[in-house]
Amino acid sequence: MNRLYPKYDDDEFKDKPINIIWLGQCIDCSKEYSLNVDEIIYFKDKGYPLPKRCVDCRRIKKERSQNESYNRNRTSWTSR
Numbered sequence: 001m002n003r004l005y006p007k008y009d010d011d012e013f014k015d016k017p018i019n020i021i022w023l024g025q026c027i028d029c030s031k032e033y034s035l036n037v038d039e040i041i042y043f044k045d046k047g048y049p050l051p052k053r054c055v056d057c058r059r060i061k062k063e064r065s066q067n068e069s070y071n072r073n074r075t076s077w078t079s080r
């Protein structure tokens with residue numbers, strides 16, 4: 001089987017079910033969320049820490065950040 005990511009041989013994950021291997025609690029909404037092997041490998045390969053927020057809260061945070069960036073850039077152009 002070809003995998004998008006190389007095999008991950010970390011002892012931390014050997015005894016976990018393959019489909020869900022990490023459970024977390026969102027720091028924003030307190031909802032429990034899970035990550036599967038491919039998601040963990042993705043974050044590890046990119047050098048990112050494992051997420052502290054659920055998927056919904058990550059999306060909301062990203063949208064908020066993009067809107068703030070847009071408004072900041074727009075304000076700097078209009079004040080010239």
